[in-house]
Amino acid sequence: MNNIRSLSNKSPFLHRHAPAGVKRFAWRMYWLWYDARDALAAVVGCIPSHTIRLLLYRTLFGVSIGPRSSVHMRCRFYDPSSVTIGRNSIINRGVLLDGRYPLTIGNNVSVSEEVMFLALEHDLDSPTFDNRGAPIVVKDRVFVGTRALILPGVTIGEGAVVAAGAVVTRDVEPYTIVTGVPARFLRQRSRNLEYKLDYRKLFS
Numbered sequence: 001m002n003n004i005r006s007l008s009n010k011s012p013f014l015h016r017h018a019p020a021g022v023k024r025f026a027w028r029m030y031w032l033w034y035d036a037r038d039a040l041a042a043v044v045g046c047i048p049s050h051t052i053r054l055l056l057y058r059t060l061f062g063v064s065i066g067p068r069s070s071v072h073m074r075c076r077f078y079d080p081s082s083v084t085i086g087r088n089s090i091i092n093r094g095v096l097l098d099g100r101y102p103l104t105i106g107n108n109v110s111v112s113e114e115v116m117f118l119a120l121e122h123d124l125d126s127p128t129f130d131n132r133g134a135p136i137v138v139k140d141r142v143f144v145g146t147r148a149l150i151l152p153g154v155t156i157g158e159g160a161v162v163a164a165g166a167v168v169t170r171d172v173e174p175y176t177i178v179t180g181v182p183a184r185f186l187r188q189r190s191r192n193l194e195y196k197l198d199y200r201k202l203f204s
Helices: 002-010 020-044 050-062
Strands: 076-078 083-085 095-099 104-105 121-122 131-133 135-140 177-181 184-188
Touching: 020 050, 020 076
Parallel strands: 076 095, 083 104, 104 135
Antiparallel strands: 121 131, 177 184
16 A cells, blocks of 8 residues: 555656555556566666667666766666766676666766665565665765665765775765775775776677
């Protein structure tokens, strides 16, 4: 019922006073479309041509990808139209990009393999196991290490570093390095950053 109520709040075609049977049908259709879209995006992620992948992400799924940015093979999207990637950023293999709340990645950001951005999770204290979420923002020149996990509502400040395997549950200050589970401050990073990323593999 909570899921049906959420759909009626989001969907202009489904009035809140619609009959229960109509709501259930609309909910099933919504999830069929939702699953099919994300499954098709996963198929596109297996295409061994960077040019074709980015073209399809932009045109079929509405992903905003800036110039000279790369999204490597086997990345997965949830609600791809709410994902924004700036210019000269690198999204390596197997990254999960969750746009169920907006996910914004800035310029010259390097995201290592198998990083997970999760914008939506379950409320473990909810009697009905409801969802809860919030947007994720990654500022310019951030580096995110392999298999890091970024949870809902987190903002990673400009020039910050998230170490491999870290679980980020709260905002990361600019030009700081965090590590661990949950992620904690390790040290400051140099603020004298001038690099411009421009990397992609021919068949990756």
